[in-house]
Amino acid sequence: MYGCTLRGLLLFLGASLCWGDCPCSDPALCQPIQDTRDFEVYVFHVRGKNWKNYDWDHVTTVALFGPYDPELMCFAHSKGARFVLKGYVPVKYIVDPHNRTAWIAEKVKLAKDQYMDGINLDIEQRVSNGSAEYYALTALVEETTEAFHREIPGSQVTFDVVWIPNVAHEFYNYTAIADLCDFLFVMSYDEPPENRTAHIAAANAAFNQTIAGYEQFIHIGVYPKKLVMGVPWYGYDHICHNLTEDNQCKLGKSSFQGAKGVNLEGTQVPYRTMMKQVNNSMTGRLWDDIQKAPFYNYKDTKGNIHQVWYDDPQSISLKVAYVKKLGLRGIGMWNGDLLDYSNDPIARQQTAAMWKALLP
Template identity: 70%
Template sequence: MDKGLPSEPAEDKQRPRTKNVPLKSIVDAKQRSDWIAEKVTLAKSQYMDGINLDIEQPVLPDTPEYYALTDLVKETAEAFHREIPGSQVTFDVAWSPKCVDIRCYNYSAIAESSDFLFVMSYDEQSQIWTECIAAANAPFNQTIAAYEQFLSLGIDPKKLVMGVPWYGYDYVCLQLTEDNKCTLEKRPFQGAPCSDAVGTQVGYNTIMKQVNGSLSKRLWDDRQEAPYYNYKDIRGNTHQVWYDDPQSIALKAAYIKKLGLRGIGMWNGDLLDYSEDPVAQQQSRDMWKALIP
């Protein structure tokens, strides 16, 4: 979810988080080797079982950074597997390998070197090339088509884990039409004229507290196969919130078996309501169940 860069040994907020490293620095083989050695030492000292690389920087094909990133993953995997037997080295990738956000990585080589890729099937409106209107965070057809793109690169489906969002986006509408089209302020990102950066990320726990009291209640978009709702804030501004719930997630999870993927995960587990409220408890159970195809 971060529009940031490498690299974190775990998503658990209680564990140490490593410092971001500009890709230009790892073009130098010595700096790359030192960085890897530092991470191996950290993992050993914290009794970790591997490292997850979350690198979301723009990289163009056939540049020094393109080759350095591929080498970084290969050398990190070799070092961890050698120094910590049984460890895993995983790599987070954008929802599509088609140079999303100018992340033109060597996905097939990175998949080959790592234990698996965690495909971040969310933030799919980071570059809006068509109308500047609110849309689903992870529209079904677009999400599934992207896995076919990864597989067409020759990547083993068992090297792919589907990541689904337990959060959505809250957009302020410049105009909301009768057919629920929410026009957005233009906010360019990586060459695209509009972006989800104009919205605010909101967790599923917050969404569940708001949706039933909203203007529209829960609505469903048949084309994107995703839920959304409209509400007004205290200033009178109209908002549209797009999110994923058990219905939309279950549709995607069903494709794990169909495509032979390794599994499914979410970003992130803290975004459910784990209070003693019985309604919240049921909502949380339903979200966890939706991950089982």
């Protein structure tokens, strides 16, 4: 263990912070990242040591949604990438300003204690327009950003939003929140099917619908550089009640519920699992040119036919082209641990292709 040295204290011309014992071999790696790159590649880390195989030439931020790993912090900092906390709090709790202040102070202290570079506010709760919670949430973003920027030089505060404004009763003050924090991470996945009444399996993030979400954010006044596009590194496996000759997988009438399109029948499947399954499926990889997404059909051991929809380098690259066209801040994914990081040569190619697809 290394304490803060004089060199470390002077590293950023007096802006550095000394918070205790540094777990890195070089104490300078416990200093906050202050540089910001032009294009954001935002990664959610959930578990394990897969982070060792991320594309660190391009990763700019790692949001920690799993156990704290000091080795990951040191490594991210060595690559010039920020390492940020997950921030969740019940909205009703932070209506009281005293609760808000206490929660923010606790998160700032935790970030300092762990040598982290900010926080990702992942609230995802229903808020009514004009309610006390509506205003409290905006105040939370403002006060969190102010506290982190003051206490940790160069720190980053981001806020997660669903794929299009004002759905699923999440009536947030999007323009104000975007202005108050560093940027919004837009979760462009788990979207409802464009034809909800047809009860047919469909893409997790259809191209036209996804792009329409960003155009709507921009239309209501969110500056494009305040938006990071989130793409899924997972798909959905649907059991077909009936599969038509033109590959329409008929589902039960309760399959898609709510404005978010929560799927009650489909099962989330990691990209690594689908890549092992697709070549042995009934159809191999198929492509839907309307939704701009791949899918395949397979039969399980009980004889049930399944249809799996997902995103791959082709579908992601089409969306990334719009990141550049619309002038967005960057791209990210849920989540960085869903690829196959084994030494299998085919898996290595597939994994490299998914990382490469993120770049415009």
